[in-house]
Amino acid sequence: MQKEYDVIVVGAGPGGSTAARFAAMGGAKTLLIEKRQEIGTHVRCGEGLAKGLLDMAEIPVDRNWIACEVDGARIISPGGMKFEVDEAKAGNETGYVIERDLFDRALAKLAGEAGADIKVKTSALGIWKENGKIVGLHLISNGEKHDVRCKIIIGADGYESQVGRWAGIDTTIADSDIMTCVQYRLTNIQIDSKYTEFYAGSCAPGGYIWVFPKNENTANVGIGLGAHIVKHGGEPKEYLDRWIAKQPGMKNAVQLDMVAGGCSINAPLDSVVCDHVMLVGDAARMIDPMTGGGIAHACMSGMQAGKVAADAIKAKDYSKQFFQTYEKAWRGKIEEKLFRNWMATEKVQKLSDETFDKLIGLLAEVGMENISVFNILKAIKDRYPELVKEFEDLL
Numbered sequence: 286m287q288k289e290y291d292v293i294v295v296g297a298g299p300g301g302s303t304a305a306r307f308a309a310m311g312g313a314k315t316l317l318i319e320k321r322q323e324i325g326t327h328v329r330c331g332e333g334l335a336k337g338l339l340d341m342a343e344i345p346v347d348r349n350w351i352a353c354e355v356d357g358a359r360i361i362s363p364g365g366m367k368f369e370v371d372e373a374k375a376g377n378e379t380g381y382v383i384e385r386d387l388f389d390r391a392l393a394k395l396a397g398e399a400g401a402d403i404k405v406k407t408s409a410l411g412i413w414k415e416n417g418k419i420v421g422l423h424l425i426s427n428g429e430k431h432d433v434r435c436k437i438i439i440g441a442d443g444y445e446s447q448v449g450r451w452a453g454i455d456t457t458i459a460d461s462d463i464m465t466c467v468q469y470r471l472t473n474i475q476i477d478s479k480y481t482e483f484y485a486g487s488c489a490p491g492g493y494i495w496v497f498p499k500n501e502n503t504a505n506v507g508i509g510l511g512a513h514i515v516k517h518g519g520e521p522k523e524y525l526d527r528w529i530a531k532q533p534g535m536k537n538a539v540q541l542d543m544v545a546g547g548c549s550i551n552a553p554l555d556s557v558v559c560d561h562v563m564l565v566g567d568a569a570r571m572i573d574p575m576t577g578g579g580i581a582h583a584c585m586s587g588m589q590a591g592k593v594a595a596d597a598i599k600a601k602d603y604s605k606q607f608f609q610t611y612e613k614a615w616r617g618k619i620e621e622k623l624f625r626n627w628m629a630t631e632k633v634q635k636l637s638d639e640t641f642d643k644l645i646g647l648l649a650e651v652g653m654e655n656i657s658v659f660n661i662l663k664a665i666k667d668r669y670p671e672l673v674k675e676f677e678d679l680l
């Protein structure tokens with residue numbers, strides 16, 4: 286392994302591969318490391334992805350990683366009220382249901398083609414400092430330890446990120462800002478493969494159940510529950526099993542896999558950079574608190590961080606101050622939405638089934654040009670002002 290790079294990116298998920306691609310495209314000598322031996326394996330994801338993201342992060346569409354193209358999203362209340370929204374207006378998680386393993390590998394390939402070196406089965410063990418200054422990373426690659434120098438570290442190491450902690454960036458979040466998730470891949474089920482579906486209410490306290498079609502009889506069926514509501518580790522699975530048992534179209538379901546994990550649903554962090562270090566994607570806690578979607582934000586922030594890293598190398602300035610360009614870029618795109626959705630999520634988590642029925646029934650009735658928390662609240666204000674009282678500070 287080479288002993289020196291301009292930029293080392295830790296983690297070859299969507300955020301890391303995109304960061305490495307844009308850093309290399311900007312001329313920085315870049316290394317992308319991934320602790321697993323195969324990029325894209327054991328990914329915990331519903332695999333919903335907005336089409337708009339692909340342009341935003343300059344990702345060419347490749348039919349190989351598209352499992353299913355959907356027309357839109359359907360939100361279903363406890364009493365069976367349905368609100369449909371077409372794909373272009375549905376937000377982060379609708380448009381394509383992808384094959385995440387192939388998608389992640391395609392993004393890594395783009396990074397490699399742009400000139401980044403990639404090492405799999407290579408973990409960051411810690412930040413290497415000399416006289417208190419960051420000079421590189423301690424790595425372990427195929428069981429062998431190496432110290433590799435670099436000027437910039439991009440932490441793209443996901444929800445369980447260590448890079449931020451090692452660098453002294455505060456990425457801690459409250460229990461109430463964590464969603465605990467379980468998901469099955471089910472086949473032999475009856476679904477509408479033209480829609481992603483979200484089920485709200487007491488079937489998933491503090492969260493929702495999703496059904497994301499992979500093809501006409503297979504779907505990712507998962508649940509996210511507010512971590513502060515969960516009483517014991519097995520509870521999300523119990524909720525999901527109970528719900529599946531009640532679905533007539535799932536009575537002959539065959540389970541192909543199961544994944545479990547957490548995701549952050551917090552307000553934007555105060556800072557995701559320090560001297561020599563930038564964080565992207567889940568490591569920077571950029572998941573949309575309302576939808577749980579994080580792929581789009583990981584790619585967008587990866588692109589911005591990669592570009593700024595390349596500029597920093599040219600300017601020979603790796604300071605927190607220089608990285609404010611990155612802070613401004615990602616915040617300009619998503620900060621307001623993350624904050625608004627975080628506030629709304631806190632309130633939505635407390636709604637009763639009856640209120641969900643009213644709200645979703647109303648949305649179905651009035652339709653919506655553009656689905657955003659703001660527009661939804663405006664629509665409700667006319668009909669049920671007493672409900673909007675709860676949300677007035679968001680309007």
Ligand SMILES: Cc1cc2nc3c(=O)[nH]c(=O)nc-3n(C[C@H](O)[C@H](O)[C@H](O)COP(=O)(O)OP(=O)(O)OC[C@H]3O[C@@H](n4cnc5c(N)ncnc54)[C@H](O)[C@@H]3O)c2cc1C
Binds near residue numbers: 507578
């Ligand atoms: C159950 C569930 C369902 C979800 N469904 C959706 C969905 O439908 N749509 C959506 O948009 N988002 C979804 N998300 C969120 C989405 O999966 C993440 O936001 C996305 O993967 C973030 O990408 P990332 O590159 O930041 O991190 P990750 O994809 O988590 O990538 C991090 C990478 O870093 C590697 N790594 C970690 N530590 C080290 C280390 N020390 N050294 C080297 N490598 C390391 C990991 O192996 C991993 O490959 C879901 C999340 C969960 C938990």
